[in-house]
Amino acid sequence: MTHLSEPDEPPQYLVARVKDALANDPRGGELDIRVKIAGTGVFLSGSVSTPARRDAIATVVGELLPEFDLHNSISVTDMSEDPAPERIE
Amino acid sequence: MIRIAAVGDTHFGADSAGTLRPHLDALDAHADLFLLAGDLTRVGTEHEAAVLARELAGVSVPTVAVLGNHDFHSNEVGAVHRVLADAGITVLEGGTRTVQADGTTVGVAGVKGFGGGFAGACGSDFGEAEMKSFIQHTKCVADSLRDALDSLRTDVRVALMHYAPIKDTLSGERLEIFPFLGSYLLGEAVDAVGADLVVHGHAHAGTESGVTPGGIHVRNVAQPVIRHSYRLYCLDGNGETGPQCADPG
Ligand SMILES: [Fe+2]
């Protein structure tokens, strides 16, 4: 397993590498997750369509940045209701 | 009254089976046409397309799709296209599909679209070959969209694409990535020949409703934006009696 972070690496480069991994890791394919590194934490937000997708993203990020506290605020889109129609005029 | 169901960015994978199915009976009952606005799969594999095709197997209304950038990622776009087509889904790239409902004809012109940005802050067909090919791809797609829309002789005309044709529906996205989310060339193509509705996806953090500079309704139906299995839009056609824009809930 490769850890991404080097000592004192600026957080913006780390964020870019995490975003790249989330796009290209076979468990990822996710381009729309917001990643923020602040203090000792990595904060994830955005929405995905399944709980498995949410967990897979956390796994990928956890492997890459094991020394950071992972805060996973990614939501799973709730599609339980049928949609209300809109009349376009 | 023509009733159009639409969703984009379903990003279907092996774990997605069963997520749409509970809503498809209502869709069949309340829509005349189902539009899929690209990024149908997670990373564009034949297997993911097959999961979606099986999910949609019970839909009886005509279903028309365009592909999105995710559907190209695994270089299996030919297989993705074939799996969807075999399931009865019309996949458009510069083509059209016409359907009839309630005495009204509806034509859909569809393209994937591409990026480049918006008037005043966009890439130019200039400089390195890579930059030229980026913008030339968008120009080519926009031209085929305009020609396809212009060829429709239907009562209602809908432009279906994955990338955004205007900035309005990107509201909520970071300004820095607008050039990767869409192009004004797509909106310009629609305004040049006219349409009744433009449907797109791709901008997951964007906004549902917008309007082109020429005054045409635009809807961003990316699933993270609409937060439903699909959205239902009702447009007046020529029919006088048909079903109303009923709330399926
Ligand atoms: Fe998407």
Ligand SMILES: [Fe+2]
């Ligand atoms: Fe996309």
